[in-house]
Amino acid sequence: DVKVTQSSRYLVKRTGEKVFLECVQDMDHENMFWYRQDPGLGLRLIYFSYDVKMKEKGDIPEGYSVSREKKERFSLILESASTNQTSMYLCASSGNRPGTGGETQYFGPGTRLLVL
Amino acid sequence: AQSVTQLGSHVSVSEGALVLLRCNYSSSVPPYLFWYVQYPNQGLQLLLKYTSAATLVKGINGFEAEFKKSETSFHLTKPSAHMSDAAEYFCAVSDRTGGFKTIFGAGTRLFVKA
Numbered sequence: 001d002v003k004v005t006q007s008s009r010y011l012v013k014r015t016g017e018k019v020f021l022e023c024v025q026d027m028d029h030e031n032m033f034w035y036r037q038d039p040g041l042g043l044r045l046i047y048f049s050y051d052v053k054m055k056e057k058g059d060i061p062e063g064y065s066v067s068r069e070k071k072e073r074f075s076l077i078l079e080s081a082s083t084n085q086t087s088m089y090l091c092a093s094s095g096n097r098p099g100t101g102g103e104t105q106y107f108g109p110g111t112r113l114l115v116l
Numbered sequence: 117a118q119s120v121t122q123l124g125s126h127v128s129v130s131e132g133a134l135v136l137l138r139c140n141y142s143s144s145v146p147p148y149l150f151w152y153v154q155y156p157n158q159g160l161q162l163l164l165k166y167t168s169a170a171t172l173v174k175g176i177n178g179f180e181a182e183f184k185k186s187e188t189s190f191h192l193t194k195p196s197a198h199m200s201d202a203a204e205y206f207c208a209v210s211d212r213t214g215g216f217k218t219i220f221g222a223g224t225r226l227f228v229k230a
Contacts, residue, residue, distance in 0.1 A: 004159070035220075040125060042206060042222040043160075058217075090159055104150070105218060107159030 003027070004108040006091055012114045019078040021111050023091030030096045032074035033105065034058075034066065037088040049074055050096075081115045088112050118143045118209050122221035130229045135179075135194040137224050139207030142188065149190040150208040150218070151181055160206060166190060177201070202228045 007022035023032065031050055035043040035058075045058030047066040055066050063085060067075045074093075078085055089111045094103040123138035141147060148167050152160040164175025171183040177200075181192045190207060204225045210218040 009157075033218075040222055043220040045217070048217065092160075104162045104165060105160075107152075107161065109157075109159045 004091060004093055004106050006089075006108040006111050008111050009109060010112050010114075012116065013078075013081050014116055015082060017078075017081050017115075019081050019113070019115075021076040021078075021089055021091075021113070023074045023076070023093075023108055024072055025074075025091075025093040025106070026072065027093060027095065027106065028071065029093035029106075030071070031094045031103070032068065033092045033094075034064075034074065034076045035090045035092065036060070036085075037090055037110070043090065046076065081113075083115050086113060086115045118147065118211060118219045120207050120209050120219055120221035122205075122207050122224050124224055125222065126225050126227065128227040128229060129197045131199055132196050135192070135197045135201065135226065137192040137205050137207075137226065139181075139190045139192065139221060140188050141190060141207070141209045143209055143211060145211050147209045147211060149181075149183060150210070151175065151179070151190075151192050152206045152208060152220075154204045154206065154223075156203075163192070163205070197226075197228045199228050199230065202226055 004025045033048045034046045049055045049068045065077045091108040092105040094105045119142045121140045150165045151163040153163045154160045164173045166183045174180045179194045204223045206223045207221040
């Protein structure tokens with residue numbers, strides 16, 4: 001069964017703290033994504049990765065960085081947390097099948113982050 | 117550039133009534149289209165997807181959606197709502213040019229009244 005896990009379901013951090021959110025998938029997927037979800041805004045892409053050590057900016061990368069040292073793991077880093085980064089963070093992964101495209105994304109359960 | 121518009125942030129239906137959630141997309145290339153569902157405190161899971169085979173797509177839990185190119189729509193329907201259908205639903209589009217970057221709509225929360 002497909003599985004994407006996220007290190008924490010809930011986190012409370014202070015302004016200025018460095019925050020690490022971890023995501024692990026067990027499907028040998030090439031692609032991994034980090035989104036934030038806010039009411040009325042849907043999901044917005046922060047960063048994504050198509051391969052190990054590779055990363056690309058999504059639509060809202062400011063204030064975030066990522067790391068992908070191993071294929072199964074994709075980390076999101078908030079260098080200095082701010083209150084406007086309070087949100088639900090969702091990790092997803094998808095595979096590559098040449099010629100088909102549009103692969104389904106498989107999501108983790110989400111991390112609800114509160115920055116005080 | 118691709119985009120997705122979901123009409124109605126909230127939809128309320130009675131149990132047993134028809135469910136209709138609207139989605140319009142914009143894409144300069146033939147799209148892949150998806151509906152995802154999110155139950156409270158969970159991640160998203162795929163309900164159904166259109167990838168250029170049949171235009172009427174059947175998904176899990178009795179949901180289906182029809183791709184209408186002329187209307188650039190991909191509305192989600194279910195003939196008879198069940199209380200367990202209460203959730204948030206997201207329409208999404210991705211292109212076929214590789215990378216599979218997906219754009220999500222803002223979501224529609226479905227309420228089902230007893």
